[in-house]
Amino acid sequence: MTGADLRGRATCANEHSEAERRGSMRVTIDMDKCSGHARCYGTDPELFQIDDIGYASRPEFEVPAGGEDTAREAAAACPERAITVR
Ligand code: SF4
Numbered sequence: 001m002t003g004a005d006l007r008g009r010a011t012c013a014n015e016h017s018e019a020e021r022r023g024s025m026r027v028t029i030d031m032d033k034c035s036g037h038a039r040c041y042g043t044d045p046e047l048f049q050i051d052d053i054g055y056a057s058r059p060e061f062e063v064p065a066g067g068e069d070t071a072r073e074a075a076a077a078c079p080e081r082a083i084t085v086r
Contacts, residue, residue: 027074047064068085
């Protein structure tokens with residue numbers, strides 16, 4: 001492993017720690033599972049964006065403070081279980 005690799009790992013570790021300190025939540029959408037029901041969009045159209053035919057168009061994003069319950073609600077509403085929040 002090179003020094004550059006190690007520096008990259010340190011940066012990732014620092015970013016992860018910073019995210020944990022902020023208590024931030026991330027949404028990940030498995031685009032292979034997404035079937036275009038648009039229920040996530042129906043839960044919160046600003047947080048969950050879709051394309052013209054109803055498929056999620058933003059596969060990964062950070063949830064703004066205060067949007068955590070809505071993100072969990074959208075994940076529960078997705079019939080394909082394509083949404084992961086953590
Ligand atoms: S509810 Fe699930 S399947 Fe439907 S658009 Fe959203 S992520 Fe895709």
